[in-house]
Amino acid sequence: MSKKHPVIAVTGSSGAGTTTVKRAFEHIFLREKINAAVIEGDSFHSLSRVEFKDAVKKAEAEGNKHFSHFGPQSNHFDKLAELFKTYGETGGGKRRYYIHSDEEADQHNKRLNTSLNPGEFTPWQDLPAGSDVLFYEGLHGLVKTDTVDVSKHVDLGIGVVPIVNLEWIQKIHRDGAERGYSAEVIVDTILRRMPDYVNYVTPQFSRTDINFQRVSTVDTSNPFITRDIPTPDESFIVIRFRDPKGVDLPYLLNMIPNSFMSRRNTIVVPGGKMGFAMELILAPIIQDMIANKSK
Secondary structure, rough: OOOOEEEEEEEOOOOOOOHHHHHHHHOOOHOOOOOEEEEEHHEEOOOHHHHHHHHHHHHHHHOOOOOOOOOOEEOOHHHHHHHHHHHHHHHHOOOOOEOOOOOHHHHHHHHHOOOOOOEEOOOOOOOHHHHHHHHEOOOOOOEEEEOOOOOHHEEEEEEEEEEEEHHHHHHHHHHHHHHHHHHHHHHEEEEHHHHHHHHHHHHHOOOEEEEEEEEEEEOOOOOOOOOOOOOOOHEEEEEOOOOOOOOOHHHHHHHOOOOEEOOOOOEEEEEEHHHHHHHHHHHOOOHHHHHHHOO
């Protein structure tokens, strides 16, 4: 961990709401004039889109029906830990990008003078010099295995996780509407990922400094037949602080209407106030980080 070159990691599974957290951080960085080196979690997958599909087929042929993007077999956990460690020590390191779409491919090909396709990676390159913090957003910002511990290099860890039924509902709707997958294919993906989800994703939320968990207030008991994703107004956000010492909880309760405390280290806010609550909570923490850089 580093005071001079702090590492911030936002970790959460696909569709969990990490984009909302990323946007809250972007607002804070802009207001505070903080230059952040941004790291996308997908860039530390170890397999391209084609390679991953081939690996899944090979694993299934060998009797392994649980090969997934969530586990160490398809990710560079060692390279992620190396980046966090190197950045904390020197403010430098190497990153790359995973290309999600044709639009991203055009952007990176123009920048790099390459001919890459969606589902491929850009080459590893040095981080731009002079950044104030490293900001990671993805699946594995606090992952720990028998051989690699990414979390020990993180100065501020944020978890973003809905209750699991809500997470499944969001995935079913997104993959069906945006990617055209059938319900059977989506359910198969959920089941295939489950062992890695339990072993490598879920444990991270016990290592975070702050968790933001979305809980719906409508019936999601059978996520596989639910037709609508619960809206923010049909949800609460449960915010858990690992150490509430130094957190001005009365101030937060006063600033966020209809919020309340459920435990000594937990406050609950309306779902529509998630972004606002994040900025109120995170801005002072980031300000302290930057102030401590010069000490």
